[in-house]
Amino acid sequence: MSRKASFTVPGLTEETGHQVAEALQLRLHAMNDLQLALKHAHWNVVGPSFIGVHEMLDPQIELVRGFADELAERMATLGVSPSGLSGDLVANRSWGDYPEGRADTQTHLRAINDVYTGIIEDHRAAIAKIGDVDPVSEDLLIGQTAELEKFQWFVRAHLENGSGEIK
Amino acid sequence: MSRKASFTVPGLTEETGHQVAEALQLRLHAMNDLQLALKHAHWNVVGPSFIGVHEMLDPQIELVRGFADELAERMATLGVSPSGLSGDLVANRSWGDYPEGRADTQTHLRAINDVYTGIIEDHRAAIAKIGDVDPVSEDLLIGQTAELEKFQWFVRAHLENGSGEIK
Amino acid sequence: MSRKASFTVPGLTEETGHQVAEALQLRLHAMNDLQLALKHAHWNVVGPSFIGVHEMLDPQIELVRGFADELAERMATLGVSPSGLSGDLVANRSWGDYPEGRADTQTHLRAINDVYTGIIEDHRAAIAKIGDVDPVSEDLLIGQTAELEKFQWFVRAHLENGSGEIK
Amino acid sequence: MSRKASFTVPGLTEETGHQVAEALQLRLHAMNDLQLALKHAHWNVVGPSFIGVHEMLDPQIELVRGFADELAERMATLGVSPSGLSGDLVANRSWGDYPEGRADTQTHLRAINDVYTGIIEDHRAAIAKIGDVDPVSEDLLIGQTAELEKFQWFVRAHLENGSGEIK
Amino acid sequence: MSRKASFTVPGLTEETGHQVAEALQLRLHAMNDLQLALKHAHWNVVGPSFIGVHEMLDPQIELVRGFADELAERMATLGVSPSGLSGDLVANRSWGDYPEGRADTQTHLRAINDVYTGIIEDHRAAIAKIGDVDPVSEDLLIGQTAELEKFQWFVRAHLENGSGEIK
Amino acid sequence: MSRKASFTVPGLTEETGHQVAEALQLRLHAMNDLQLALKHAHWNVVGPSFIGVHEMLDPQIELVRGFADELAERMATLGVSPSGLSGDLVANRSWGDYPEGRADTQTHLRAINDVYTGIIEDHRAAIAKIGDVDPVSEDLLIGQTAELEKFQWFVRAHLENGSGEIK
Amino acid sequence: MSRKASFTVPGLTEETGHQVAEALQLRLHAMNDLQLALKHAHWNVVGPSFIGVHEMLDPQIELVRGFADELAERMATLGVSPSGLSGDLVANRSWGDYPEGRADTQTHLRAINDVYTGIIEDHRAAIAKIGDVDPVSEDLLIGQTAELEKFQWFVRAHLENGSGEIK
Amino acid sequence: MSRKASFTVPGLTEETGHQVAEALQLRLHAMNDLQLALKHAHWNVVGPSFIGVHEMLDPQIELVRGFADELAERMATLGVSPSGLSGDLVANRSWGDYPEGRADTQTHLRAINDVYTGIIEDHRAAIAKIGDVDPVSEDLLIGQTAELEKFQWFVRAHLENGSGEIK
Amino acid sequence: MSRKASFTVPGLTEETGHQVAEALQLRLHAMNDLQLALKHAHWNVVGPSFIGVHEMLDPQIELVRGFADELAERMATLGVSPSGLSGDLVANRSWGDYPEGRADTQTHLRAINDVYTGIIEDHRAAIAKIGDVDPVSEDLLIGQTAELEKFQWFVRAHLENGSGEIK
Amino acid sequence: MSRKASFTVPGLTEETGHQVAEALQLRLHAMNDLQLALKHAHWNVVGPSFIGVHEMLDPQIELVRGFADELAERMATLGVSPSGLSGDLVANRSWGDYPEGRADTQTHLRAINDVYTGIIEDHRAAIAKIGDVDPVSEDLLIGQTAELEKFQWFVRAHLENGSGEIK
Amino acid sequence: MSRKASFTVPGLTEETGHQVAEALQLRLHAMNDLQLALKHAHWNVVGPSFIGVHEMLDPQIELVRGFADELAERMATLGVSPSGLSGDLVANRSWGDYPEGRADTQTHLRAINDVYTGIIEDHRAAIAKIGDVDPVSEDLLIGQTAELEKFQWFVRAHLENGSGEIK
Amino acid sequence: MSRKASFTVPGLTEETGHQVAEALQLRLHAMNDLQLALKHAHWNVVGPSFIGVHEMLDPQIELVRGFADELAERMATLGVSPSGLSGDLVANRSWGDYPEGRADTQTHLRAINDVYTGIIEDHRAAIAKIGDVDPVSEDLLIGQTAELEKFQWFVRAHLENGSGEIK
Numbered sequence A, B, C, D, E, F, G, H, I, J, K, L: 001m002s003r004k005a006s007f008t009v010p011g012l013t014e015e016t017g018h019q020v021a022e023a024l025q026l027r028l029h030a031m032n033d034l035q036l037a038l039k040h041a042h043w044n045v046v047g048p049s050f051i052g053v054h055e056m057l058d059p060q061i062e063l064v065r066g067f068a069d070e071l072a073e074r075m076a077t078l079g080v081s082p083s084g085l086s087g088d089l090v091a092n093r094s095w096g097d098y099p100e101g102r103a104d105t106q107t108h109l110r111a112i113n114d115v116y117t118g119i120i121e122d123h124r125a126a127i128a129k130i131g132d133v134d135p136v137s138e139d140l141l142i143g144q145t146a147e148l149e150k151f152q153w154f155v156r157a158h159l160e161n162g163s164g165e166i167k
Helices: A014-044 A050-078 A086-092 A105-130 A135-159 B014-044 B050-077 B086-092 B105-130 B135-159 C014-044 C050-078 C086-092 C105-130 C135-159 D014-044 D050-078 D086-092 D105-130 D135-159 E014-044 E050-078 E086-092 E105-130 E135-159 F014-044 F050-078 F086-092 F105-130 F135-159 G014-044 G050-078 G086-092 G105-130 G135-159 H014-044 H050-078 H086-092 H105-130 H135-159 I014-044 I050-078 I086-092 I105-130 I135-159 J014-044 J050-078 J086-092 J105-130 J135-159 K014-044 K050-077 K086-092 K105-130 K135-159 L014-044 L050-078 L086-092 L105-130 L135-159
Strands: none
Touching: A014 A050, A014 A086, A014 A105, A014 A135, A014 H050, A014 H086, A050 A105, A050 A135, A050 B135, A050 H014, A050 J050, A050 J135, A050 L050, A086 H014, A086 H086, A105 A135, A135 B135, A135 K050, A135 K135, A135 L050, B014 B050, B014 B086, B014 B105, B014 B135, B014 C050, B014 C086, B050 B105, B050 B135, B050 C014, B050 D050, B050 D135, B050 H050, B050 K135, B086 C014, B086 C086, B105 B135, B135 H050, B135 K135, C014 C050, C014 C086, C014 C105, C014 C135, C050 C105, C050 C135, C050 D135, C050 G050, C050 K050, C050 K135, C105 C135, C135 D135, C135 E050, C135 E135, C135 G050, D014 D050, D014 D086, D014 D105, D014 D135, D014 F050, D014 F086, D050 D105, D050 D135, D050 E135, D050 F014, D050 H050, D050 H135, D086 F014, D086 F086, D105 D135, D135 E135, E014 E050, E014 E086, E014 E105, E014 E135, E014 G050, E014 G086, E050 E105, E050 E135, E050 F050, E050 G014, E050 I050, E050 I135, E086 G014, E086 G086, E105 E135, E135 F050, F014 F050, F014 F086, F014 F105, F014 F135, F050 F105, F050 F135, F050 H135, F050 I050, F105 F135, F135 H135, F135 I050, F135 J050, F135 J135, G014 G050, G014 G086, G014 G105, G014 G135, G050 G105, G050 G135, G050 I135, G050 K050, G105 G135, G135 I135, G135 K050, G135 L050, G135 L135, H014 H050, H014 H086, H014 H105, H014 H135, H050 H105, H050 H135, H050 J135, H105 H135, H135 J135, I014 I050, I014 I086, I014 I105, I014 I135, I014 J050, I014 J086, I050 I105, I050 I135, I050 J014, I050 L135, I086 J014, I086 J086, I105 I135, I135 L135, J014 J050, J014 J086, J014 J105, J014 J135, J050 J105, J050 J135, J050 L050, J050 L135, J105 J135, K014 K050, K014 K086, K014 K105, K014 K135, K014 L050, K014 L086, K050 K105, K050 K135, K050 L014, K086 L014, K086 L086, K105 K135, L014 L050, L014 L086, L014 L105, L014 L135, L050 L105, L050 L135, L105 L135
């Protein structure tokens, strides 16, 4: 059964609308993988700064889960069936599992910083690609990027010294 | 008495600001007519799926009423008096009354789907027209379009089959 | 398709129930027009007392929208399909559009006072007519009239002087 | 021990007050039986529209439980001990148990529609009887009838077709 | 300066509207005196059942203060200036101060029971007098009477024995 | 039509699951009868300690109504149609109506104490019987018993003297 | 029966404690009269600035009612029965009724300003008198004075011009 | 780096505690996969009953996400590092991806019913295995199973007919 | 390790600040012992007035726990380590355990009255001692005393007769 | 006066019920001592990680205070008077005061870890002892143990390194 | 120490990211100065329309404080240390202090109108400058501008006459 | 235009009242500068303990902004126009800008500790000066000092070692 419906949003051609939707599928996989990785870190972080980092992750996880929801419902709105399944995610992602298990806070924060750099670059690439044809999807991605970048600042602020160098 | 004030928002010329505002007047009429039509459907829908559709409409009506408020206050901000009156609405709209009275859920959902297609196309046309001169009004319309398109997906999801065809 | 169903509320004859419902249709149009006119005033009022009057209108608008909902759902309960559409409203009302555009607070309050006088007289006439046959619909209209009269006092209190004369 | 106290509300004779209270006892039994029957339906409804009907019943049950409370406390206020016991209810009611067990939504809605017709007729009869002597008790019953009739409309709207015929 | 304005509510003659308002003035004084007396009892009650009675009075005081507000605003709506002043109250009331100072709970409850009997009789008399000309004011008084009677039941339930005799 | 479905919860045989469900039916009748009896006491209690006992009963009634809901939905989950009807309750219970009408607080509390002793013994018997085969249903009954025993302590604490004897 | 109990707060002699309490009685009467006068003004104010002044009074009334409660419960705590009755108030106050009926906002605000000047002077006098013997009662009065003075500023800010002169 | 810490909960041997934790790992993977599959269905369901099923899934997803959290934090408490990563999940699960894409409600509900049967059987097996050594982990799994079984009833109630057969 | 830090609050000498803090240590022990004694009474009170007294104690316990927190954090602020431990409390207090076990309400209220007399006298003595050097700590103790005295009034009001004698 | 009442919960013999209650007394003392020790740590912790640890303790203290309440009310329910007094606690406990005063976060966390190990071992021993005779008390202790173990994990996570060793 | 970190947001070059951040510094100073000026006006406004204007400013101040927070955190996210200090603000701003002290409402509203014209022009200039390189920062500024322009309309609506001329 | 009005609070001479107000102006500047400095630190803090310190500052900033509001409104109440402007602040303060930019948590906490020492000394000096003439302003400053000192303890607790020495 085709993942593409016989319609898209009014004002876009069916072909354009479906292309925008297809471009969002990997963003959806990225958000689903990110919520899992952040929860995993939430459970596995240890060390003297445990409680602050443990608690800082939960509101971000809520946000990221909401971003997955936005992306998937936007795909459906554009007329393409979204995939939110783990097997499909693992088969199609261009990255591997989050690399840390039980580890201290700074180790986890460094790993999370790396994850965010990749995700934000991809979000910005999607903004550039989609922006010309669908300002609604573009606006959705810009809003998500703003929050992802702000959280990366939270992470980096733990790693930074007074000179602004990431240790 | 002139509907245009002797000012507009800082950074736009008075003429430009007033032109943007004028372009919003029909969008305001559309939102006012839409809130009435959705309430009308809310009261007149019948059949075995009554309760789900009846309740699904109310949050959307609240949203649309808020959109009318945003548009009218944006017009006033830009220096043009907004009209929110029923006689003015009926005299100036390019469409007729919502076509259904008491009818089953699928009949109403099909009629609502048609209404949304028209409204969203007009919103997208206004975005294209206004975007170059006033990013603030553009952003307002993009945000409304996103919600209108999402609700249209809710409506279409009732009409769709597994192959993505609207029945 | 007939607007009248093959039933009405238990305890009333079908004919009586439908007559009561028909009597509520114009009350419904009046409430729908009133919510639009009050919002219109909310957007168009200007002058040194702007903020107080601008904010005083919103809770009343919420109330009036709720009154429209009550009336329409009562009509449906009595077995007659309610009409909440703008074209139908304009075609059947016995009054014209609210007369003011951008104007100062006292001008708007005087116009609103006039609107309320007409609406309350019609509500009281409907109470007198319906009261003998359906105490439930009567009670609904009495409750609405109490609130409409109280708001009219708010409006008049702005126009009154210490001697109780409307200026 | 007598169920009647040596007082009633001020402004009514003791005999009149107690007669009004006695007239409320069967209304109390009806409300107690109705809350049980609606919960029973809530648990036993099945079929593709399960979730909507299952959830629609709960707020009504809360309301009906509140109506029983109002009626019983009004009886006590009027000076007569109210009975809220199941054995007394079953011994004195003029109707039998709700007729359905596990059944699909339309079957349950049809049965509920029948139950409401009986209850509302009896409420309206009590209003007619009590209204001349105690406007406070009358007002209480009118308020309950309004809500019961509105819920019956919810039920009927599931059974109706576009022509307003109950299927 | 005249207490009567040059208007009343639409649908009533000025003379009738003002007569209804005048009839509400003593009800307003009664509510103002009642809120003071109940607070006085709240502060002066003593004995082993102190806490239950002390706390039972506060929600009723809130209600009675709201009743005074309703009555006064209804008077103003009907076009007569309401008086809420203590000197005017004492000069015009037909009753004296609440008779108890520091006393045990049963003594206070007996005194409150007597106060309520007088107030409710007067409320019912006003309902009878006003009901024919102004259903809105009548409805307001019926609603207040229902609550006052219910609270009197609370009071009486403390004084009653199992045979329904007030001790 | 059979009360038993063609399924039960995964991990239990259909026969076992249905037997567990059948064992819950009388517990459901007991909870339904208890909510009615407690409300009846709530309305009929009198005397100097009225307010404390009157108010103490309501949160327990809410809890017991929730217990009935849990039991009935557990039965449905296990594949047996639950009965929540008054006639069925009265025909199948092994006890009679609650014995008190209007009476003072200590009389009602003694009667409630007796009711709870019976209900808790039956709940504990059901725990013993069900515990070996279905830990989920057992856990549900243990949780309810804990709350029922805690409320019985509230009741007994009114009847106890300093030596721990029930008067 | 004596208004004085056979105790006062620990750490004060019975005579001192009762003297402090007596000094609070007139403050209690002042607060009770003030809540009535402010509500009276709330109902009788008219003119173009009606809504702002009408709404500004209500939170202050809530506060003043709370101050009466604090003073009365402090008197009881100190072992003297507080009087909150209207007849006693009128017989013992050193001031007359609030002088205005229906009047415009500035007239009412000027009258309220005068009332506050008197009340605050008396509160400050009581602070000076009580402060040496009971820091707890002193602290209570200081807290009330702070709020009364702040509200007087609200009132005066309406009457002031840019030079700080009360017009 | 070892996933096992040098401690476990007090009262269990380190070996036993770690074995219990290991047994929870697959339950954690199952919950993580279930939250993804339910969201996937939430996005892909279509047809006339869309809105009811779409909304019914979200509270369950919240619950299942909470269950994953409980399980992972219990593993950490028992001294074993939990894995919440998608690659690890897919490599170790004994089941495949949820089988449906865009499809009507009954198709999705049938697929979800199958998923729950597998998960509940595995939860019950874990209860049986763990119950003898760690009542705390047992209690956690019983509580989760109760909720999973209740939701499966919701699903089945859509598929059942009046005879209790799953269609 | 010294309990005194090398600092105190700005504006006080280190010696003075530490002396104030030391004076608060026994007040802290008193509050900790009081929260335990009040909970003990909450659990052990019996008799016909059980529920009112049982529930009256809980908000006071919350308050007293907050007072302990305020005192301890004030000590830390002043530069002295506070002790909140039971052994230290028992070793340093000048009073014994609360004297009652299971007992009726009046017995417990008399015992609580005695406890409060002692605690309030000590609080007032500390106010007198500290007031000259640290107005911040003085203000904290005055605020606590006000609440403790108010609650003692609640207790005494149960024991008082109409003549103000404690029975 | 005997601590044992002449009753216990229905379904247990008086002797058995009282034995279960006696076994809970030391658990109650442990919870009371734990709330005091955790607050003491909350006030005395210092160092660069102060704020996280200071704030992490408060929700746990609330929980532990609730556990004391549950245990004491369970004892009363089972018919034995609970002791919550400090002198009794110190005289009967098998442990000494918490060993730390002002100290850095890691020192406090190590001490708290030790305290929890002792308490949890005793709770598990009580579960084993009570479980055979009273599933209700067993369930209460299991629920408390789950939370105590989870908090100990929070504590340990601060002390652990990536290899799972407590430093 | 350099204000610039060794990173910026992913997808921008470090140089570009830092330039965007630098452009936001003056917007941050403007927002900080605006919150101070609006509070200053809130305190210094006088005259008959005092209360409406006094209260209208507070929600705007909350908003503007949030805008400062957004801008500063965006700067930090982009890798440049934000300055929020008063001395730095005064040294670097291109405008002077707000010109009014105590003055009537129209005077303050005219001064605020002027302040907003300057700020909005600068915000729009920053949007034009930043929009090409960083859509995230652009979106943030557009959102702020929308709110600032809407509030300026509130201000202007007080100054406007019916012809739309600012008086 | 004079900053001094022709009035002050009742009970103080105009001269005294204005002197008290003048003494509060620098306290107002200090609070305004403190809210800016704390936000600046909130944005510029970095290092492994980032999140705890970042979040700890926000509630204090809210409090300090409220203190500025209290002081300014107290000045207006006393009849002197308060200045809340940045230029005026910088010209009149006796201190310089907060000394840190981007820096680690301990550096910022040490700088904040120094700022608080200065502010609290000045607050205490103002209390000493004002206390004799205006207990209301004194009480306001005492309340603020208590909170400022408590927050300084939070700051110091991060800098302290177990011996109570600030590192």
